[in-house]
Amino acid sequence: MSLAPGQAVRVKLEWPETKGPCHIRTPHYLRGRQGVVERRLGSFANPEDLAFARPAAALDLYHVRFDQPAIWGEGHAGDAIVVELFETWLEPA
Amino acid sequence: MNVLEADSGKLLAAVTALLAQKGIVQPPEIAERIAVTDAAxxxxxxRMVAKAWVDPAYRALMLEDGSKAAEEIGIPMRGMPPLGVLENTPSLHHLVVCTLCSCYPRAVLGYPPFWFKSAAYRARAVRDPRGMLADWGTPIPENVQLRVVDSTADYRWMVLPLRPAGTEGWDEARLAELVRDGDMIGVTVCKVPS
Amino acid sequence: MSNVLPDHDVPRAHHDMGGVSKFMCDAVDTGDHALTEFDRTVDAVRGLLGAKKVMSVDELRRGIEAIPEAEYHRLSYYQRWIRSIADNLMVRGVITEAELRATLEGL
Structure with missing residues (x-):
């Protein structure tokens, strides 16, 4: 999957930490949230496998921008949170 | 008892003894590594910030490729994660946090400070950044947009702060002395001491 | 504000701290806390094990996240690290639990 800057995306609404040992780099507060791709940062080995010393595929990593007040239901209009997210956690919104 | 619940100092002594015994890590390597890490x-x-303030071509390089810009002034980046640089402007302020652990641009700022690793910082920076910054003595004006950068994966992020007023004509070395670690994470802004 | 989701009560991992309510009223301790010799040594051992491909930073994190919550908060930053390093060295088979136990007893 290739995502372009400006594209609307949604973070998958998944909770692997409730299902057993795992290592994930997608913060809890972003699950299911909609954001906008800022840019592709490159391709990096999947940390979810590296953490268990398993063979790790290279995945695209994106900088994704989220509306900050929308996440918390409070805050200052226009403020944003920008987070590095792997392609496997994103779907077109 | 779970062997991992042993006293931390003893655990370190036992681990280093075993690593030396097995020929994996020798004590002189540890001393050398500490010296190298302390140098960052x-x-x-x-130095990068000051150069970017006086040299537009360097500023452009720094925003395009932070690692390359660091290397260009002799900062060793080999084996380090890629460095991204976030530019503050009169209408945009950046704040860096790592809510999942403590990812920090160590190559250019050294060991992460205590506050950066604390639960309070990691919790508040994404949810109440303006309140947290106000407590810090860094109120963000209403007309300035705030961007919190949660460092979750393979990049490390530093902020290129705004050059303070009253520094016209200063050379790089004098400018560099003004810049503190907090300015490059976004918890403080760079100021000329009064 | 339509983006506010109802199911963010889903349990979270204790290291995943962004926005966690119980820390929201804590003041950030902005004081200098100089690193100790222990801290620097643990940091250096981790760096060397990474450079030598004995264990990755991702494995370090996994080991830290596996520390039970109460202990995670009781331990200092580098105390968590040495615990994770020891854990990972055993998982990887670089050292055995029996060796570690015997070495600890011999100190």
Whole structure:
């Protein structure tokens, strides 16, 4: 999957930490949230496998921008949170 | 008892003894590594910032490829994660946090400070950044947009702060002395001491 | 504000701290806390094990996240690290639990 800057995306609404040992780099507060791709940062080995010393595929990593007040239901209009997210956690919104 | 619940100092002594015995890590390597790590400090990032303030071509390079910009002034980046640089402007302020652990641009700022690793910082920076910054003595004006950068994966992020007023004509070395670690994470802004 | 989701009560991992309510009223301790010799040594051992491909930073994190919550908060930053390093060295088979136990007893 290739995502372009400006594209609307949604973070998958998944909770692997409730299902057993795992290592994930997608913060809890972003699950299911909609954001906008800022840019592709490159391709990096999947940390979810590296953490268990398993063979790790290279995945695209994106900088994704989220509306900050929308996440918390409070805050200052226009403020944003920008987070590095792997392609496997994103779907077109 | 779970062997991992042993006293931390003893655990370190036992681990280093076993690693030496097995020929994996020898004590002189540890001493050398500490010396190398101690050499990375906020003064490195401050040199980059000062150069970017006086040299537009360097500023452009720094925003395009932070790692390359660091290497260009002799900061070792080999084996380090890629460095991204976030530029503050009169209408945009950046704040860096790592809510999942403590990812920090160590190559250019050194060891992460205590506050950066604390639960309060990690919790508040994404949810109440303006309140947290106000407590810090860094109120963000209403007309300035705030961007919190949660460092979750393979990049490390530093902020290129705004050059303070009253520094016209200063050379790089004098400018670099103004820049503190907090300015390059976004918890403080760079100021000329009064 | 339509983006506010109802199911963010889903349990979270204790290291995943962004926005966690119980820390929201804590003041950030902005004081200098100089690193100790222990801290620097643990940091250096981790760096060397990474450079030598004995264990990755991702494995370090996994080991830290596996520390039970109460202990995670009781331990200092580098105390968590040495615990994770020891854990990972055993998982990887670089050292055995029996060796570690015997070495600890011999100190």
């Amino acid at each position: 400090n906020p003064g490195q990032g401050a």
